[in-house]
Every structure is written in C-alpha cells, then in structure tokens.
Amino acid sequence: MSHDDGPQRLLGQWIRHVRTTRGMTLDVLGRATDLAPSRLSMIENGLREPKVSVLARIAAALDVPVSTLTSSSPPTERARLELELAAYQDAPLAARLDLPRIDVRKSLPDDVLASVVALHEALERRVQESAVTQAAGREAMIALRLQGQSSDNYYEDIEDQAADLLATVERPPGPLMHHTVAALASKLGFRLVHADDLPASSRTITDREHGVVYLPPAATPGGRGLRSLALQALAHVVLGHRPPADYAEFLRQRIEITAFAAACLVPRDAAVPFLQQAKSRRDIALEDFRDAFGVTHETAAHRFTTLATRFLDLPVHFVRVRRSGAIVKGYENDGITFPTDTDGGIVGQVVCAKWASRTAFEDRNRSREHYQYTDTPNGTYWCSVQTGTDDDEFSITLGTPFAHAQWFRGRDTTVRRQSNCPDPSCCRRPPAPLEAKWKEAAWPSAKLGEHVLAPLPTGRFPGVDDGEVYRFLEAHAE
Incomplete structure (x- = not known):
C-alpha cells in the first residue's frame, strides 16, 4: 500500500525510533536542535516535512548519518504496520466506504494493529476481485465514454500539463523524437531503460524509488510506439495518480495517460494551427495529420477528435x-x-x-x-x-x-x-430462402476466448500479476 505522504511518515518513524532508542525526549532533542518540541512532534507524525538543513541538525543531534533517517524500510515491524494503516486509511476506498478512522496510539497493542491492517488488506482485495469482472469493466467504460462525449473528448487540464512539461525542454520542429522523450523523463527524475524480460502482463514498469521506467525493446527499427508507452508511464507521475481503488478508476487513468501521451506527441500549439490551415484550404486529411507528427493512424484519428x-x-x-x-x-x-x-x-x-x-x-x-x-x-x-x-x-x-x-x-x-x-x-x-434452407442444419462452433469468462488477474493494478512485477524489479535492482 502506498500514499503520497508515505516517505514523509517513514522519515518521522525513523526519527522517533532513533530518538526513543537513545532515551531522548522531544524536549531534549528540541534543545539540541533549537527546534520546538511541537514542531518535532509534527515531523515525527508525518505532518510536516523538514528542510534538508533541519534534517541534518536532527541527524547530528541523534548522532546518526542522514541516510539512516531516510532509509526506504521501516525501522520496526510496529512502524511498518502503522505506515500501512495510515496509507489504507488515506486511500479513496476508505473514504468511499466511510470507514471510521483509528488514531494509532502507543497503547494500541501490536496484535490489534496487525489485525486491523489485515482486515484492510482483505477488504481491498475483495473489492478488487469484485471490481475486475467483465460486468464492472463494461459499466465503468460506459460511464467514461459518456463523460468524454459531454466534454467533446477534450481534457483541458491534461492538455495544459502536457504543454507545461514540453516547455521544459528544447523541442525541434517535426515529430517528437525519442531523445526528447528521454529528456522529458529526465526532467521528472526518471531514465528510460529497455528490458527484454518484462512480465507478459505489463506494458511498462516504473520503479519510483530508483527513478527508472522499464520499456520493452523496439520490435522494429524506430519503435515509434515506445514513445507513447514512455509518455504514458510518465503521465502517471505528472497527473499524480495513485494505485486505482477500483476498475472505474483504473480505466479513467488509462484514458488520462493516453490523452496525455497524445498531447505530447501531437502538441496542441502545433496541431491546432496545422488543422486550422488545412480547414481554410478545405483539405483536412487524416493521413497528412498522421505523417506531420509521426504517429499511428489511430493516434491521429483519436487526437483529431480531441481538437x-x-x-x-x-x-x-x-x-x-x-x-x-x-x-x-x-x-x-x-x-x-x-x-x-x-x-x-x-x-x-x-x-x-x-x-x-x-x-x-x-x-x-x-x-x-x-x-x-x-x-x-x-x-x-x-x-x-x-x-x-x-x-x-x-x-x-x-x-x-x-x-x-x-x-x-x-x-x-x-x-x-x-x-x-x-x-x-x-x-x-439472412435472406429468407437461406434461413429456411440452413436454419435447422447449421451447427457452428463459436470462437470463445478465455478472457470472456475469466476475471482479470487481481493484483494492485487490474490485469497485472504483482508477483511477476516484483520479481522483475528485484532482478533489475541488483
């Protein structure tokens, strides 16, 4: 389970752990760092993120390197459970179900805390299992299609965020190049890596801790589709997506990242004048639009609908x-x-x-x-x-x-x-004569893909096998 404040809370857990291990009170640490105990309490509870200089003062007072306090692993099993519960309680699912919030205090026994976390895990798993059925997906897709129609398929916020990101790099005229996409990734703190062992259930995998976006190798020279895959992976970061709570949110995110990638590949500031000039000549042609921006025919057609x-x-x-x-x-x-x-x-x-x-x-x-x-x-x-x-x-x-x-x-x-x-x-x-002749004699055997009857794999992301993803990241992190 993850949350935007997770790293902040984890830092607070480490400061509290080292402080209590040293036998220091908040007052003692406050005098040593010239910080108010109330401010230190907020930092330890993940309610305030300290500046780098403040963190350095705290580490010095605790006599540990800064790297100890910024570890990516919780200091204790109790700390891990507290972080897990906080993330579950902040997730959209808890809000949607109007679950009461538990204030975790020292007096809460470890076994009770572990039981509450396990209940949250089971609840999320049950919701995901019921949400990734064909019926749930169809219902969500209908709602999203109608929402798109109501806005003329145009998402201004996403257009603006794509334009803002593009403005951070030098962009030569013509189609968006691979090295420009790599530069955009770098601006966001990521690098693009091609891996030939991506799990079969994943199009891309993003390692947010180490700043890596793993892409499949190019199937053909040029690999234009990889630009779109990379941009879609980066879109999750730009648009602030969290792990989807249900199938509807998963599909909405897919629509948003597709729109973001298209807005980068076919930027509004270049595409609109191009199309307006073509209209003034009464010569709008999808093939021209496609070739001018170096995208697939489908991307060009769909992008045209948004503009x-x-x-x-x-x-x-x-x-x-x-x-x-x-x-x-x-x-x-x-x-x-x-x-x-x-x-x-x-x-x-x-x-x-x-x-x-x-x-x-x-x-x-x-x-x-x-x-x-x-x-x-x-x-x-x-x-x-x-x-x-x-x-x-x-x-x-x-x-x-x-x-x-x-x-x-x-x-x-x-x-x-x-x-x-x-x-x-x-x-x-069918024509009446044909129907009369063959209705009783014909007995075809229909094609039936297994996906018609089977639910999607039930990982944190619909359709993705968590175990495959984690094993892939573990292998590439070595």
Whole structure:
C-alpha cells in the first residue's frame, strides 16, 4: 500500500525510533536542535516535512548519518504496520466506504494493529476481485465514454500539463523524437531503460524509488510506439495518480495517460494551427495529420477528435472495429448511433455491414484511405477509413455529418451506401430462402476466448500479476 505522504511518515518513524532508542525526549532533542518540541512532534507524525538543513541538525543531534533517517524500510515491524494503516486509511476506498478512522496510539497493542491492517488488506482485495469482472469493466467504460462525449473528448487540464512539461525542454520542429522523450523523463527524475524480460502482463514498469521506467525493446527499427508507452508511464507521475481503488478508476487513468501521451506527441500549439490551415484550404486529411507528427493512424484519428470540436467547430465520430465488425472503441458527438447492448455499452457490438468501417475491407488497395457517404436513419455521414492488421484485421474510422464533409479531402467520393440499422432487415437477418434452407442444419462452433469468462488477474493494478512485477524489479535492482 502506498500514499503520497508515505516517505514523509517513514522519515518521522525513523526519527522517533532513533530518538526513543537513545532515551531522548522531544524536549531534549528540541534543545539540541533549537527546534520546538511541537514542531518535532509534527515531523515525527508525518505532518510536516523538514528542510534538508533541519534534517541534518536532527541527524547530528541523534548522532546518526542522514541516510539512516531516510532509509526506504521501516525501522520496526510496529512502524511498518502503522505506515500501512495510515496509507489504507488515506486511500479513496476508505473514504468511499466511510470507514471510521483509528488514531494509532502507543497503547494500541501490536496484535490489534496487525489485525486491523489485515482486515484492510482483505477488504481491498475483495473489492478488487469484485471490481475486475467483465460486468464492472463494461459499466465503468460506459460511464467514461459518456463523460468524454459531454466534454467533446477534450481534457483541458491534461492538455495544459502536457504543454507545461514540453516547455521544459528544447523541442525541434517535426515529430517528437525519442531523445526528447528521454529528456522529458529526465526532467521528472526518471531514465528510460529497455528490458527484454518484462512480465507478459505489463506494458511498462516504473520503479519510483530508483527513478527508472522499464520499456520493452523496439520490435522494429524506430519503435515509434515506445514513445507513447514512455509518455504514458510518465503521465502517471505528472497527473499524480495513485494505485486505482477500483476498475472505474483504473480505466479513467488509462484514458488520462493516453490523452496525455497524445498531447505530447501531437502538441496542441502545433496541431491546432496545422488543422486550422488545412480547414481554410478545405483539405483536412487524416493521413497528412498522421505523417506531420509521426504517429499511428489511430493516434491521429483519436487526437483529431480531441481538437476538432473545440478548435475547428466540427462534430465527429471515431471508431475502431475488428474485421467481424465488432467495436473495440468508439467516440461520437455528431449524432451517429452506435449499436449498444442493453446497458448502453458499445464494445463488442457489431456495426452495420453497410458502414464504411466494414465496407473498407472490400477495397483491393488497402494502402490508401477509403472514403464513403452513408445514409442512415439519423442522417448522412461522410467517413474516412484506414484498415490495418495486428492480431486481427481492423479498421479506423473518422466520420462527420454530411454538412461538414466540405472541409475534408475525399469529400468528392462517389461511394455511397444505405444503412437502415437497427432494422434487422438491413444486414442482420439472412435472406429468407437461406434461413429456411440452413436454419435447422447449421451447427457452428463459436470462437470463445478465455478472457470472456475469466476475471482479470487481481493484483494492485487490474490485469497485472504483482508477483511477476516484483520479481522483475528485484532482478533489475541488483
């Protein structure tokens, strides 16, 4: 368990431990350091952080090196339990459950303190186990998607913090370079290290004690994706994230670090003028936006949604779907209707076969963008689609209502489809003759990934195996 005040409390524990071992009272230590006993008490209780000069005076009076007082390990088992309880009581989970706070005094027996800490550990573990189910994740994702729509997918605080960090380093024009990302890490007190033995459940691991961000090795020369991974790891530090108390907080943090990384890779101060100039020429092209900042097509499309409405007055939608048509992620503020489940979730729902997201797979030349107008019950939409392949084929779609197509390259396409979904007769219901012929004879065996039924690993961070992470850090700290 960790907390922002943890190091401060640990320092206080060490000062109290050495003082009492020496048989010194607060009054005696106060006279030796010319500090008021009340001030020393606040330092020992973790309520005040001493200046370096004050810490040096305390260490000298206690006749120990400063390094003893700043040790990363608690001085006693009792001290460890007190620190653990303080961190649990300060965590969001305790506040959310309105748990009464225990004031730890000397008179509290060690076994009682250990029992209370164990209860907190068990409670947090139980909450995490119930929070990392598919149902909890789906519910949290629906809420976060609606929050994003309400703000036009624009997070001003995150934009400002990314801009502030970028302003601390020299940034040559063009795409953000690897050495610039390393310089940003250095500004935050971290260095980037590539490790080929990262646990399979982790994209990156940050060692906050030693100031190291471990990244996977580049799979291909250039390894552009590593810039984003590094920035996302640093985002946790910049945005002041704590270990997530539940799945909703975990997903919110993922959205925030993705937004932060995109704001660094495609900075607002450069991206907005670029897009505004393209709009003035009626030549907005996602491929130009992508290439100008050296990011993936998906990053460019998603980043476009964060800027289009706020700075270009353009309503848009974005969706990534699998070859099957199943939605992986999506965003809209332009009125298009994504298919939803009974709870309002879109992930895993299949989009209409007439939508550009799926008809793009029919193109023989997949190297270029696919443009299409689609008539829907909610109006006509223009879309630009790029397909790709990772573990499965996928498509990235950026769309806008017909009235706004005038600003985009590809608006002159003659490709047009009619979608009547959610009417089952559009594409979901097979032709009557085929259904009559095969309904009783067909018995397919469906693919079923184990993740559909299994909860995520239940570590401190959903989906991450704690043991693997700790063994990795132990091996690299030697």
